[in-house]
Amino acid sequence: MTQILTFLGIESSCDDTAAAIVRLQGGRAQILSSVVAGQTELHAAYGGVVPELAARAHAEKLDLCIEEALLRADTPLTALDGIAVTAGPGLIGGVLSGVMCAKGLAAGSGLPLVGVNHLAGHALTPRLTDAVAFPYLMLLVSGGHCQFLIVHGVDHFTRLGGTIDDAPGEAFDKTAKLLGLPQPGGPAVEAEAQQGNPKHFPLPRPLLDRPGCDMSFSGLKTALLRARDGVLAIHGGLPRQTRADLCAGFQAAVADVLAEKSRRALAEYMALTPASPVFAVAGGVAANSLIRARLETVAAQNEVRFLAPPLALCTDNAAMIAWAGIERFQSGARDGMDLSARPRWPLDQHAPAMLGAGKKGAKA
Numbered sequence: 441m442t443q444i445l446t447f448l449g450i451e452s453s454c455d456d457t458a459a460a461i462v463r464l465q466g467g468r469a470q471i472l473s474s475v476v477a478g479q480t481e482l483h484a485a486y487g488g489v490v491p492e493l494a495a496r497a498h499a500e501k502l503d504l505c506i507e508e509a510l511l512r513a514d515t516p517l518t519a520l521d522g523i524a525v526t527a528g529p530g531l532i533g534g535v536l537s538g539v540m541c542a543k544g545l546a547a548g549s550g551l552p553l554v555g556v557n558h559l560a561g562h563a564l565t566p567r568l569t570d571a572v573a574f575p576y577l578m579l580l581v582s583g584g585h586c587q588f589l590i591v592h593g594v595d596h597f598t599r600l601g602g603t604i605d606d607a608p609g610e611a612f613d614k615t616a617k618l619l620g621l622p623q624p625g626g627p628a629v630e631a632e633a634q635q636g637n638p639k640h641f642p643l644p645r646p647l648l649d650r651p652g653c654d655m656s657f658s659g660l661k662t663a664l665l666r667a668r669d670g671v672l673a674i675h676g677g678l679p680r681q682t683r684a685d686l687c688a689g690f691q692a693a694v695a696d697v698l699a700e701k702s703r704r705a706l707a708e709y710m711a712l713t714p715a716s717p718v719f720a721v722a723g724g725v726a727a728n729s730l731i732r733a734r735l736e737t738v739a740a741q742n743e744v745r746f747l748a749p750p751l752a753l754c755t756d757n758a759a760m761i762a763w764a765g766i767e768r769f770q771s772g773a774r775d776g777m778d779l780s781a782r783p784r785w786p787l788d789q790h791a792p793a794m795l796g797a798g799k800k801g802a803k804a
């Protein structure tokens with residue numbers, strides 16, 4: 441008899457409150473429902489996520505999102521096989537809200553509880569959408585994350601490198617702010633860049649001169665600020681074409697860095713001689729057409745299948761948490777009422793720790 445597993449997933453580690461029901465049946469995963477309540481408007485006036493506001497909003501919205509997810513999936517709580525919850529890394533107040541909610545539900549229903557690493561949720565998504573086999577290469581590239589991972593197994597990751605300061609999405613957002621464009625900055629900068637000349641302002645390609653897969657995006661933002669101020673000093677304002685040129689220059693620099701570092705990460709991954717090599721991306725920045733095309737080209741040059749899950753599953757959601765919970769549950773993982781919320785939780789325990797914090801919390 442084939443095993444059927446139906447899990448509730450709960451996500452609240454940053455600025456999205458999310459709940460989803462995912463079912464594994466006959467070896468196939470199916471998302472029965474996925475509810476995401478964002479908090480963009482709540483934080484809009486502050487230029488970043490305010491942790492205390494985020495935590496309170498999660499606490500208010502979690503039960504509503506869970507109810508809605510169960511309703512849309514037409515599945516009562518009693519029909520579930522387990523509850524998966526993001527237990528870190530992230531903004532601790534939000535993670536705590538989710539973990540406490542999941543514990544309450546598990547205690548009340550008697551269902552098994554499985555704590556999930558948020559990054560593992562992103563990293564295991566290609567198995568939810570495309571049943572990809574281990575090992576595969578993953579690039580997480582969003583407003584909060586930027587790292588290359590070789591995914592060897594449900595709980596086994598090698599971190600090849602990542603940003604040592606800002607995440608690219610964060611840099612897109614700050615660039616938009618510097619140029620008077622709306623948030624989120626990524627789509628706004630991309631739209632402007634279409635009219636711009638990427639060569640007009642030659643911006644740096646940080647860390648390309650150093651070996652390895654680590655990246656840096658904060659200096660790029662500073663270079664852009666200097667270029668903008670130079671224009672302001674001469675013109676007293678920012679001509680439309682100049683703004684487009686700055687956006688194009690910035691976008692080209694990020695794309696160049698991500699493409700070259702992907703080439704290096706792929707070389708390390710291919711040394712494992714995987715039977716069916718896959719390079720998958722996740723995160724909001726993967727929505728950028730130029731960046732996506734450049735990554736696709738690098739994959740094609742290496743004869744590696746390129747995979748980008750649908751955007752709704754690339755950005756923060758609870759279906760990925762439910763799925764990672766199912767995968768962990770199948771490998772025997774169970775958590776008790778002592779499951780703790782962790783602000784930091786690196787996927788690769790052997791990789792050097794990331795220092796500092798981004799606008800979306802501690803770097804993992």
Ligand code: KG4
Pocket residue numbers: 454581582583584585608609610612613624625626627630722723724725726727728729754755756800
């Ligand atoms: O995955 P996501 O929702 O992550 C976090 O919440 O961290 O990604 C959001 C980030 C934002 O910083 C946004 O500016 C960026 O992804 N983004 C883009 C594009 N669309 C979204 N960056 C570049 N180009 C885009 N088209």
Ligand code: ZN
Pocket residue numbers: 558562582584585755756
């Ligand atoms: Zn995320």
